[in-house]
Amino acid sequence: MDPFDSNSTEQANLPRNMIENSMFEEEPDVVDLAKDSTTFPTFPALDPDEVVFEPRSSRLLVRGLGENDMDEDEEDCESSARLLGMSFMNRSSAHRSNSSPYTRQAPPRSCSRPSARTMVVCVLFLVIVASTTMVLYLLPGCTFTKTGCRKMNKTAPIETVYPVSTNGQLFPWAQLRLPQSIRPLSYSLTLNPDLDNMTFTGRTVINMSVLHNTERIVLHSANLSITKATFKLGDGEATDVTVLEYKPRQQIAVKFSEELKAGQYCVLTMDYSATLSHTYDGFYNSSYSDKDGNKRVLAATQFEPLSARKAFPCFDEPAFKATFLIKINRKPNYMTLSNMPKAKSTSLPSGLMEDEFEKTNVNMSTYLVAFIVANFTPISKNVSKTLLSVYSVPEKKEHTEYALDTASKLLEFYNNFFEIDYPLKKLDLVAIPDFLAGAMENWGLITFRETSLLVGKQNSPLEKQVVSSVIAHELAHQWFGNLVTMSWWNDLWLNEGFATYMQYMSLQTVFPQLDIGNLFLTVRFRALDKDALNSSHAVSTEVTTPEQVEEMFDSVSYEKGASILLMLNASLPGDQQFRKGIIQYLKQFSGFNTDTDNLWNSLTQVEVSTQHQNVSEMMSSWTSQKGFPLVTVSRKGDQVTLTQQQFLLTSDNTTHTSSLWNIPVTYVNDSCSLAPECRQVFTLKSKTGTLKLPESVKWLKLNYRNTGFYIVHYGDEGWSALIEALSKNVSVLTPEDRASLIHNIFALSRLGSVSFYQVLSLLNYMSSETETAPVTEALLQLSSLYRLLDKRQENGLVARMKNYILHHFGSLMGKQTWGEEESVSKQELRSALLEMACSLKEENCTRQAKALFKQHVESNGTFQIPGDLQRVVFTVAAQSDEDWVTLLGMYRYATYDAEKRKMLQGLASTQNTQSLAWILKSGLNGDIIQTQELPLVISTVCNGFAGYLFAWDFVQENWGRLIEKFPVGSFAIQTIIKSATSQFSTQAHLDQVQGFFSGLKERGSQMRTVKEALETIRLNRRWIDKNLSKLQKWL
């Protein structure tokens, strides 16, 4: 999936770092069943399911307390409860049913709240001995009670206790992950969507094989009302069975009085009814206006990660692959699409048509199933053995040609590159008018936002770059993700890191004119910024709850994943090594599921270099621990010493980690610094390493073209030498290397390792800089500081900062043209420069922008504003109330989505609070402004001074509605939280943000994004405290 909304600039700017979510930090919302087995009757007989495939942290439940040595007097009885309750923990707030039988009750042992008397004693004690506060805090509740902790019986076996189903019977499964005793082989789905009433009914027939003897079948189902179920064992008769449901975990089950035996085959058939979803997941309905203004409805699916269960009962985990045969009944005036080509259409007596699709010729994970009922029209062409089509609403058919052409070139590229042909007979790319993510890689039926697929006549090359990137990403998934799938969401990066890397790599090869390199570089910088926070997480990290699964869709899985693959590819000898390894991996695991080690092993096996580099050994240091290294350089004579330590931005100066990485350090020096042949490699595995260099070498630049995922500190002398070299001749380093120096020095300043004065010394060379990568990086860094000062109302400094920026970039700003521009790189450069100039109200810029807007309005839309300048022009226009109204009128009737979004960004940049209130409310209501755009609206509003506090209030007031629209942990929610809080820098705001989120409890308090937000505010405060007075002097 591409969760980003396909605006490359925003994507690059969006902070998306997340945090390790300790299972122990939250009080689990559980009944400690193990403590009182009389309260909850137990379900007897464990079978092999209960000890396999369970995330590490919850295994304790079934193993029993006896194994956990909980018998010591001093053992914390509350933490025992936590351990015991682990697998009963349900943090799935979005899915929690109010009727959950798991209500908190007083535990039978004495772990109750302290009595009032004890509290008084404790408070006094706390006041007197402040230094022991933490110790007391960590002590268990039972310490404060009269009876203390009861001794556990060492030998008593733990009895698994099961939750209660909706019908009052015991539900025969007590874990979030499904048991492994039954394996689905094939599904046959029949769906009857009723688009007039927004409901559907369905029948699901699942053929299964029994892997281990068991008395139950457990699978997923959410919001489906199952009306009838039958079960057939082997060749026996089908008999009615009762389906039990446990809603908090979205599970259903059938219990049997006699064991099903390993080796048997069986069939479960379920009839059900449901409502089409009103959000963006599951089988959801949406509507749009056609060119005559008539409302049209459609139904489409979005299942990744956990929503297939909302459309049909299924084993909804990626490792349960099966085949699918899908039938959809529709009214004659609709058409349908699914993963496979249509096999036949039959008229039904009811007047409906039944479309039957071919059975999938591949085993597929449930999250890749897709179907659509709509009125779309296609354009098609054959690409080797595949019929490739692009679908859109009929009036946008003319915007689909670019996508068809691009997809056909990329499909051929991937067929050759992977040496495995795309395995299905057809591949449809569908633009859906109402779609939250950027795109979704359903096998054979890729769904897109309109902006991620359609390219209008008035397109700009930058829009083509966006569309090509998303297509390249989703096509790569047809191999990485669809053919070979991660076993569980903890290794989501195997899907997403790879698809992200392949998207840049394929575009560089197939469409070099799209200049994708600058975007990939920016993306790597942002991934470093996120991974520098203590709240980050390892690329491959344990996930259990639905929220944790949602939160894996973040920049660590995508962008850090892609960055470390680039680093690996760049460090392998020979350009085919990497490719051979991934071909081997895809061939070996085709149709199966994998984990990270499988990938590294495949790459290690093809390694034929003489200086044998063990890929597993090197790469596991990058995937199994969070963060990345800071490499510090020091020179003495001909000796260069490199030292590594974690680059960790934290407000807590005492934090030290002993993490080490296996770093393929690359470097160039003043004698040879530009061509790839200049690059030398040094592998730094331990804390320090030494290399020799002639004393005549004046300067050294590490991380050649920033292909490595680390930051470099050159020490005072090293930085001075580089700054001096650049001030004499900009071209002594590649543009990527210059951008990398700028990024690194800002990061070091945030860390406190260099002063901001040194940052400014480096930036002095900028007046002779003209390349896109360094200029855009410098502007991005400066504008984030500018905004921070602006929000602090440091007006004097804001004015100085403005002068500083105009002084260093003014001449380059003045050289930008306002007409059509073909080069993507030049478009990126000028849009960044002009957006900065106009936001600083530089007179020439605002005058030109206003003139273009006027010309556009007066021509009645026949005069087109170049695509890359639309955002700056609309933003300038929106600052006048009169033009804001004009722009709103244009927005309401605009049909071309890419342009429409830029109008929306313009509208949301107004400083008129009434207009801001209106636009936020409209985004939430979803009529004039689609709800899918709300994250973009909020992030744009937050950039402005008038809007940022307003937006924060809005988020707090409407939190309940926001998480109805976007799941807790989802990328949309991550974006909203980040936008609304990232510019705070005071203790008061920190307290407010902390207070708000902790009050949410299960409605979002445990999200990594929240930890990231708090950490960011603390870091902002630290930076301001440290630099505010000095900036007066330096700027």
Ligand SMILES: [Zn+2]
């Ligand atoms: Zn993806």
